Amino acid sequence: MIGGTATLLTRSVLDSRPEPRGLEPFVAAYTDRYRFYGSGKAALRDGLATIAEPGENVLVPAYLPDAVVEPIRDLELEARFYAVTDRLAPDHTDLDGRIDDDTVAVTSVNYFGFPQPGLDELAAIADDWGCYHVDDNAHAACSVDEGTLLGTRGDLGLTSLHKLFPVPNGALLYLTNPAVEDAFEPSRFTGTNDRIGVDDYRYLLKSVATDVLETHPAVDALVSRGDGEPTSTPDGRYEASKVRMSKLAVQILETVDPAAVRRTRRGQYRAWQRALERRGDVRPLFAELPDGICPQVCPVYADDPRTFLAALERAGVDDAYTWPRLPGDVLEDPAYATARHLSRHVVALPVHRALGRETIEAVTRGR
Ligand SMILES: Cc1ncc(COP(=O)(O)O)c(C=O)c1O
Incomplete structure (x- = not known):
């Protein structure tokens, strides 16, 4: 029986290698313009806060999880959806018809870790309108397309570390355009925690409990209780994700390959x-x-x-x-x-x- 995503214990045992490389040296081979966050949504919020004014709009693909538009709304921006094709490419005619003078950015998504189909045309449309291009690479932090780390195309981008690595949380905001990096101001969600926190202990306990006592309901109920539990509304999940990257995540990411x-x-x-x-x-x-x-x-x-x-x-x-x-x-x-x-x-x-x-x-x- 495959019990959910591999847990910390399983993966650390299975993935252990004599010379682990760590995440940062991997990323640094492609870019040094990045900041740590607890979540991709918090990273997106701060990235957009750098470039946008309330009342402007951000174009996002209609094929997107519900909570991902919450950072846009949090900043009093309009999340404006453009249609996608069955190849997951932007419907360029639809996109072109929705962009206007108040559009500050167009977002592309590298779905499931694959480069966004139809990206060049999207980037050209954004360019024609003088908009920023956000490269959303939430799904796969170590995908590289023809020498470029996904998420580092466009003016700014993001990636979620917790979707690929066994960490309690974690994300990167890429400030690819030097002018965007110059204008960037960190918020209270930017960076990493100095100390191991309650959520880190809960994550560890849950990892161990899942591996060792997977079928023991009493333990499962014990470890899944508490403030860190995700809520079911999109804005609730967004609010819960507005945190810095945990200390435990920092330590684990130093050992991943x-x-x-x-x-x-x-x-x-x-x-x-x-x-x-x-x-x-x-x-x-x-x-x-x-x-x-x-x-x-x-x-x-x-x-x-x-x-x-x-x-x-x-x-x-x-x-x-x-x-x-x-x-x-x-x-x-x-x-x-x-x-x-x-x-x-x-x-x-x-x-x-x-x-x-x-x-x-x-x-x-x-x-
Ligand atoms: C396309 C996309 N962008 C952004 C996010 C947000 O990432 P996070 O869960 O790290 O906040 C997600 C989450 O599923 C996503 O699928």
Whole structure:
């Protein structure tokens, strides 16, 4: 049985290597213009605060999790959605029609760790209008496309460290444009904590409890109680994410090996690709896995996602999910039908190390 995402204990044992490299040397090989945060949303908030004035608007893809627009609204900016195609590219005609003199920035998203399809045209439109380009690379901190670290295209960008590494929280804000870096002012969410806090202990306890006592409900109830629990509303989740990066995350990130993490995830991704070739009802969203890309998950299009998820569960994969939970405005507007369709049919398959190849093979056969 695959019990959720691999926990700290599992991963630290499985990923341990004699000479761990650490995250910062990896990032520093590509850029020195970055700041630490507790979450991608907090990083986005401070990045936008650097470039935007209340009343302006920020263009974001309609295919986006609901809480990601909260930092935009927090700054009294309008989150204006543009339509996407079924390749996850911006619908450039739709985008061009929504941009106006009050648009301060256009956001692209490197979905699931893959470079944003149709990026050049989006960047050209932003350029024509004199807007900033935000490179949202929340999903995969160590994806590199043709020598460029994803998240460092455009004027500013972000990446979430907690989506890839076994850390309680963590993100980077990239201040790629030197003028944006000059104008940047840190907030109380910028940087890292000096001391191990209650949430760090809770995370450690939960990691140990999940590994050692996975089936013990009393312990699970004990460790999942408390202030750090995410709330279910998008603004509640955003408010809870407005923190600095934890001390425990700092310490763990000093020991991770981004190249090894990328190798593992690419291997698991290829295993899914091979296995799913034999299923006619499921297709990978990205046909290729280019060099340097570190997939966060293996995203697939499922004709019947419910049946597919049930087959995954039966095979022992209980951490696959449809993605994302869309913002309310997107759910109501007919212009965003493709984003809605994708959110129902795209299934994210795990590619972490704890997933056994025999489990992947079992999904090939299961119906
Ligand atoms: C595309 C995208 N951007 C930004 C974020 C926010 O990242 P974080 O969870 O680190 O706040 C997410 C979170 O899922 C996301 O999917």
